């Protein structure tokens with residue numbers, strides 16, 4: 001027996017992209033069904049992004065899920081770039097008039113999940129064998145299994161919000177899909193520790209031993225990263241070894257304020273730049289990590305996903321509520337213009353701030369020259385600042 005369902009938009013994936021899309025569509029009275037291969041507890045438990053652009057904050061406010069963000073988030077008016085211990089503050093507000101908000105993706109996801117209970121939307125968790133089909137028809141179908149039973153969803157549109165390793169992108173025929181990728185020769189080893197942050201603002205540090213990032217989740221909880229070998233084993237990184245390496249890369253002046261302690265989360269994430277074109281095939285639309293990945297250096301992954309959802313929700317709402325497909329028809333082209341600009345910034349900042357094994361002494365001098373140029377030129381600092389706070393939506 002196959003359970004048959006019908007909806008207007010089937011959303012595959014309930015990470016930030018899928019949850020925010022479901023929220024915007026519910027507000028507009030558009031029916032959705034959301035599928036995820038995991039459950040809420042697993043999804044909320046993933047430690048990921050930490051910095052929200054003002055555009056993301058505005059989107060979450062429009063979605064009606066920003067109360068806790070405003071109550072608990074930390075507004076940051078700048079951040080530091082450091083090179084071998086020398087620090088230079090990028091004055092975001094002074095250079096752009098904008099700030100960013102430090103508020104973990106875990107919290108954003110929690111806020112979105114809480115909102116969905118009020119919206120009474122249909123969610124299927126722990127699903128398997130999700131297959132989007134009939135993408136070119138006006139009634140695409142999503143098949144899946146749950147608890148050993150077969151289900152089909154007939155819908156008008158499918159939103160592929162299922163992340164980098166999802167099934168949506170793979171449903172686009174290989175003679176149509178073009179992908180672009182840059183895999184970085186290192187990873188990020190990240191920890192969470194219940195200790196006050198070493199600095200009030202974030203510090204991105206390039207040191208001869210490697211990159212380090214001092215971030216936070218609150219005034220009592222720090223989120224720290226160090227560049228590590230992509231094949232590194234997190235089990236070989238004791239807290240003591242991490243603290244010694246992190247302090248060395250921050251430099252003695254900054255490390256003097258470092259409060260160390262026992263980490264309660266420790267993991268290694270690989271870094272890649274990735275773009276899939278097009279972001280639409282028939283009535284399948286890709287959004288978020290399903291369509292693109294950026295190295296976390298620029299704090300763009302979550303923010304770019306939100307920008308996709310802003311545009312995709314506007315497109316679907318205009319279709320249903322104004323019988324106008326202008327934004328559906330231009331979604332892929334419009335978003336890819338933004339995606340590539342964000343990819344450029346994330347790649348450029350990663351190239352500036354990390355030690356690349358293949359870099360010759362010349363490239364190392366180029367990194368230092370770029371840092372010296374940024375610290376001595378308001379124009380160069382402004383380029384960093386306007387990308388970090390988020391480029392305007394088209």
Ligand code: FAS
Pocket residue numbers: 012013014015016017018035036037038043047048049050051105127130161162163164165166167268269287288289290296299300301302303305
């Ligand atoms: P997500 O990957 O968050 O969500 C996709 C969802 O789809 C998941 O819940 C998954 O279970 C589900 N799914 C997958 N396949 C499915 C299938 N076949 N059927 C049903 N459901 C399926 N960004 C930053 O800005 N800063 C950071 O520091 C940062 N750190 C990161 C660290 C890691 C380890 C990773 C992987 C990403 C990081 N990111 C960071 C980027 C991250 O925040 C993403 O941009 C963000 O999660 C994108 O959200 P979604 O597009 O919803 O994708």
Ligand code: PHB
Pocket residue numbers: 048049050051202215216223296297298299300
């Ligand atoms: C984080 O706090 O997890 C974070 C902040 C800024 C980044 C990347 C990660 O660029």
